[in-house]
Amino acid sequence: MAKMVLRTTVPLVLLAFMVLFGKYVFDMWHLIGPAAPARSGPEPAQTETRPPVPEDVVIKISLVGDVLIGTEFRFPYEHYLEDVLQQVQGDYGYFFANVAHIFAADDLTVANLENPLTAVARREEKFDYGRNFWFKGRPEYGQILAAGNVDVVNLANNHTYDYGVQGYQDTKAALDSYGIGYFGYDDVYETVIKGVKIGMAGFNEFGEFEQGVDHELLKAEVRNKVQWLKGRNDLVLVYFHWGQEYSYEPTERQRSLAHAAIDAGADLVAGSHPHVIQGVERYRDRYIVYSLGNFCYAGHKNPADQDTFIYQQEVVFDGTDRSIVEFREPYYIPCYISSTRDRNNFQPTPAKGKEVVRILQKINELSEYKMAEEAIRARGKARLVKLQEYIPNLIIDLRYASGNNIIGRPLYEPGYEALLRIETAEKLKHASDMLNRQGLRLKLWDGYRPASVQLQLWENAEDKSYFAHPAKGSKHTRGCAVDVTLTDWEGNELDMPSDFDDMTEKATRSYRQATPLQKQNAQLLERVMREAGFRSIQLEWWHFEDTDWELFDLIEDGDYVVVSEPY
Structure with missing residues (x-):
């Protein structure tokens, strides 16, 4: 009986030893990992981990x-x-x-x-x-x-x-x-x-x-x-x-x-x-x-x-x-x-x-x-803004970028964007906001007009009394005048006394044959634009000038910077 016990005990001891030794080998393998494969070439440089350097702080x-x-x-x-x-x-x-x-x-x-x-x-x-x-x-x-x-x-x-x-x-x-x-x-x-x-x-x-x-x-x-x-x-x-x-x-x-x-x-x-x-x-x-x-x-x-x-x-x-x-x-x-x-x-x-x-x-x-x-x-230097970005609800239809104008052909280069002095754009934004609260929107037909385009208009106009002489310059060329009309919220133009660049009596503010609705719409546009800081002119119901226009010089073609904020 004793031998039997001895025989039984010896294999158990060996088995226990083998299990313990195997676990040790297993654990060490996981700890140090398998042998790395042989590399050819020089050993890679060792990288040192450093904490990030705090950035400088700017106080305005x-x-x-x-x-x-x-x-x-x-x-x-x-x-x-x-x-x-x-x-x-x-x-x-x-x-x-x-x-x-x-x-x-x-x-x-x-x-x-x-x-x-x-x-x-x-x-x-x-x-x-x-x-x-x-x-x-x-x-x-x-x-x-x-x-x-x-x-x-x-x-x-x-x-x-x-x-x-x-x-x-x-x-x-x-x-x-x-x-x-x-x-x-x-x-x-x-x-x-x-x-x-x-x-x-x-x-x-x-x-x-x-x-x-x-x-x-x-x-x-x-x-x-x-x-x-x-x-x-x-x-x-x-x-x-x-x-x-x-x-x-x-x-x-x-x-x-x-x-x-x-x-x-x-x-x-x-x-x-x-x-x-x-x-x-x-x-x-x-x-x-x-x-x-x-x-x-x-x-x-x-x-x-x-x-x-x-x-x-x-x-x-x-x-x-x-x-x-x-x-x-x-x-x-x-x-x-x-x-x-x-x-x-x-x-x-x-x-x-x-x-x-x-x-x-x-x-x-x-x-x-x-x-x-x-x-x-x-x-x-003149500081202009892109009106599409500055006044999100503004509808832009630059007539001089298409053939739908008094000259009958495009005057602006392809891709030309509507620009305006930021000071005047701020007033236009105010007008737009006032109209938006009434469920209406502004449509822009023209804003800043380069001097070269003003010259083309002057040279091609049959009646030059409607366009400022290039030497004197237009308020558009100063970047402080706009040509605008009203639309409903979906962008449909409201009825006005005439179309844009209509060089007849219909375009004047004294046109008596306009319908009551046309007069009402034109008067609403004029009232809002005046309240926002613009003045109107007699010959064109769509044309408005910044009341501060005298503070702004004529802008030579390209002699401006495009900005997004006043300062």
């Missing part, structure tokens, strides 16, 4: 000047802020409507808020017994800033204490309630954008109650605060209220303060108070904007100088340690403080056409830091 900052969204107790009601606000039915978005899209596209927008937002009635005594003003706006006017995409405001100026300490505290509370940051005096503002820490401080050369301040003491305060901010942030912005009103030249005190700020670590310095533009200086590879002028300024209903600008600065930061890699060239967007030139309607608006070049040259003349002349000329 927009700076603007004095924003005064209130009134003075001695001002008449008519034409001032509350009157304008009532006229626009309380629309807080009205004031920054023409620039809000610019601020929405940047990373940080900073302005100088020139008045308290408070209901306090008692005015504070001022030390300067000259011609003083006491401004204030209602606390709810903070919504104007929010609707305009203004992110942060400077409060260190000679009016935020017009209604005392309580008025100043009310202002900060109002800004807090609408999500607007602020800095100035004892308050600094710090934020993080794309991982970059930004600190801001504001200083007032005149004191809270216009009592004045000691220049050297103010410089020491600037140094201390900037150094403290620089120790905590990647970029420091300083905003001053300084200088002499209506002077285009910075004072020595302004220069001294600006240089002291940069010497202490400030990366960008801006200022306001003169109410007009002053120049730009580059100091130690940092930029100083001495005066941004007025911007949305309800403190004067018709100032003599309405020029202003948006200063934009892009700063490049290292993607790893957020150190500053580069300050890109500043970009200026010339503006007016008003969308109308006969008075100030408190609606800052980008300049157009020749005025862009004029204001850029003005800034250049005032500045130690100069834009290149070729850069200014490039900014003056």
